[in-house]
Amino acid sequence: KITTFLSKKSKKKNIYLTSQLRVGFIIVLKYLKKLHPDKQEIVISSYNLAEMINICKNLKLKVIHPKLNENIFICENDLKSRINKKTLAVVATNMFNTYENSKKIKNTCNKKKIPLIEDNAIYFGNFKKIKNKKIYAGSFGDYSLNSFNVMKNISAMYGGSIETNDRNFTKFVE
Numbered sequence: 001k002i003t004t005f006l007s008k009k010s011k012k013k014n015i016y017l018t019s020q021l022r023v024g025f026i027i028v029l030k031y032l033k034k035l036h037p038d039k040q041e042i043v044i045s046s047y048n049l050a051e052m053i054n055i056c057k058n059l060k061l062k063v064i065h066p067k068l069n070e071n072i073f074i075c076e077n078d079l080k081s082r083i084n085k086k087t088l089a090v091v092a093t094n095m096f097n098t099y100e101n102s103k104k105i106k107n108t109c110n111k112k113k114i115p116l117i118e119d120n121a122i123y124f125g126n127f128k129k130i131k132n133k134k135i136y137a138g139s140f141g142d143y144s145l146n147s148f149n150v151m152k153n154i155s156a157m158y159g160g161s162i163e164t165n166d167r168n169f170t171k172f173v174e
Contacts, residue, residue, distance in 0.1 A: 002161075010144050012163035014170055021121050021147035021160035022051055028117060028143045028162060029059050031172045032088050039088040043079065047072050048093050048119070061088060073097035076104040083112045092141065093119045099130075106140040116140060121147040142166065 003015040018024040029042075042056050046065040056063050064087075067078040074092055083090070090109050092102065102118075109116040118141030143166070148159035162173075 006146070006161055006163055010163040012144060012165050014164050014166070016162040016173055018160045018162060021119070021145045022055060024145045024160050024162040025052060025117070025119075026055055026059075027173065028145070028169075029055065029061070029089070031169055032115060033059065033061075034172065036088055039086055041084070041086045042088050042091065043074075043082050044091040045074055045093045047095065048091075052091075052119070062086075069101070071096045071098060071101055073101045074105055076101075076108055079105065079108055080112075083108070083114055087112070087114050089115045089117050091117045091119055093121075095122050102140045109142075115142040117142070118144040120144055143169075 002017070006015050007013065016024070016027075018027070032039075040060065041062045041064055043064045043066055044053065044056060045068065047068060053063055064082050066082050067075040069075045073096060074090070079090065090105065092105050094102070106116055142164060144163040146161045146163070148161075162169075
């Protein structure tokens with residue numbers, strides 16, 4: 001039931017339950033590193049947990065912090081200048097951003113052919129209604145990560161998920 005619920009919100013077909021969001025983050029990064037061993041940089045918001053930054057560093061990724069905009073979200077113009085041939089992925093920490101912010105970041109990542117990882121630890125369930133249709137946070141990323149910890153919107157003692165439409169990721173996870 002939980003995977004069906006998550007799939008409806010994110011519009012992703014492949015849902016993987018993990019013990020924590022961080023575990024999902026490690027799995028996604030290891031997968032991307034296997035696909036692109038020559039890419040050793042990750043663009044991630046400085047507005048994030050130290051543990052998430054440490055995961056990147058432990059996986060030998062150079063952490064790039066873009067400037068933040070007035071919503072404390074990745075500044076689109078600065079992001080464009082930070083992405084290069086060594087960039088493995090962009091991590092967008094959804095917290096104070098808007099639908100418009102997310103759409104701009106996704107468009108930038110698409111143009112640069114860089115995967116977008118959405119961190120929805122705090123932001124799960126937020127949406128914008130457009131033409132009577134709800135567009136949820138977590139539906140922009142190539143990989144969307146959720147946390148189900150005690151103080152989260154889906155509250156449990158622990159847990160998380162990875163959501164993606166990348167069929168090759170399924171083979172890697174299995």
